[in-house]
Amino acid sequence: MPEGPLVRKFHHLVSPFVGQQVVKTGGSSKKLNPTSFQSLWLQDTQVHGKKLFLRFDPDEETVSLRNSPLSEPLRKGEQKNKARHHQEASDPSSRSLGGDSAVPSGDDGLQCLRGDTPAGGAERWLQVSFGLFGSIWVNEFSRAKKANKRGDWRDPIPRCFWHHPVLVLHFSGSGFLAFYNCQMAWRFSSPVVSPTSDILSEKFHRGQALEALGRELPVCYTLLDQRYFSGLGNIIKNEALFRARIHPLSPGSLLGLPRLEALVDHVVAFSADWLQGKFQGTQQHTQIYQKEQCPGGHQVVKESLGPPGGFQRLTWWCPQCQPRLSADEPKQVQPS
Ligand SMILES: [Zn+2]
Structure with a gap:
């Protein structure tokens, strides 16, 4: 895709x-x-x-x-x-x-x-x-x-x-x-997506992205929101969540700033590697997307996830590497 x-x-x-x-x-x-x-x-x-x-x-x-x-x-x-x-x-x-x-x-x-x-x-x-x-x-x-x-x-x-x-x-x-x-x-007008929301732009605004991720919504919904993560698709979503060890349905508000920052880092790094690979003719290596096992040998779970009434996208995650947050987990520092 x-x-x-x-x-x-x-x-x-x-x-x-x-x-x-x-x-x-x-x-x-x-x-x-x-x-x-x-x-x-x-x-x-x-x-x-x-x-x-x-x-x-x-x-x-x-x-x-x-x-x-x-x-x-x-x-x-x-x-x-x-x-x-x-x-x-x-x-x-x-x-x-x-x-x-x-x-x-x-x-x-x-x-x-x-x-x-x-x-x-x-x-x-x-x-x-x-x-x-x-x-x-x-x-x-x-x-x-x-x-x-x-x-x-x-x-x-x-x-x-x-x-x-x-x-x-x-x-x-x-x-x-x-x-x-x-x-x-x-x-009939100039394309005006702000480069601050483009994950591959040097002007990508991490603060804006972190603020969007920090809402109560599951992070896997927000990642695909092109208003904040323009250019981010389903492969990048799955790979960044796995690499950050975050369960796709984690509400961003429960994750805390350090984990959200790590997630954004993985989004940007994976996308940049992928882009570089495109020009060098190499295939981007995925660890979880369309996999049956994670690199740790655990069984991967696959499910269609998306906002109610919205586009449901196939999502892969490892229940062991990406454990679900329990609701009573103490709230960490909120992104501003
Ligand atoms: Zn695993």
């Missing part, structure tokens, strides 16, 4: 295309007409938490979209036109059979911004969310990794829905980007 570190890698892959113009499009997005990207210039890219943002302009130099003839059709397209759009690229694997991913978007720290109405002169940003299986491929298409029924694994036509890019953008520099299983939407 793409968490902050992987989204940073996608950002790194996309960055060389900034300053180039879209010369050909493909893909099978239901929500965004791939042809609407034709001739646009990719002017900027940013990553905030688990979302990638790409700024497109109709002109090479102009930032303002005021009076742009593109604005109106795109706005209508986004809101009203549910019809399937096709634009075949030359590669057969961009043939459309599926459509946008039906995977729920999950954690969404930018939900409050989704209703933004396009304003004259606003910047046009494509917001890319990766759900559970989203990815971006550069200058190649995702191929089937297993043989088909006839045993031909070189079959060029993808058979599974996740082998169909929702969007393909060919750029003037002759490279292309293929987006798979991404959820995409236009935004």
Whole structure:
């Protein structure tokens, strides 16, 4: 599942295309007409938490979209036109059979911004969310990794829905980007997640994070709250809790500042290692996530946990390494 570190890698892959113009499009997005990207210039890219943002302009130099003839059709397209759009690229694997991913978007720290109405002169940003299986491929298409029924694994036509890019953008520099299983939407203002909540930002504000964790809520709920831990996903949650030896359902208010600080340290360290591993092509080693035994050889417990009425996420923990706090355990120093 793409968490902050992987989204940073996608950002790194996309960055060389900034300053180039879209010369050909493909893909099978239901929500965004791939042809609407034709001739646009990719002017900027940013990553905030688990979302990638790409700024497109109709002109090479102009930032303002005021009076742009593109604005109106795109706005209508986004809101009203549910019809399937096709634009075949030359590669057969961009043939459309599926459509946008039906995977729920999950954690969404930018939900409050989704209703933004396009304003004259606003910047046009494509917001890319990766759900559970989203990815971006550069200058190649995702191929089937297993043989088909006839045993031909070189079959060029993808058979599974996740082998169909929702969007393909060919750029003037002759490279292309293929987006798979991404959820995409236009935004008409700058992405404004504060870097103080981004676990991979140098500006990540530990005090703010500690304050959020110190509430009475189970810490495993707060960790996934993108308002405080932007970029933190289920893997980081499970690993940081295990390394800090904290039971996922511990109310933060009972843990005390030193243990919460240790938890935040593990969140940041694990995420940074993961990011570094992404660039070096190494797999991040997990100790508890999807494991049956912890490194100490104890049986691991797995359960779906989440706020009542909220998104329940599979959680792994070791009852011996991460014992549950008893309610009458004395309260320790509260984070301010
Ligand atoms: Zn254990």
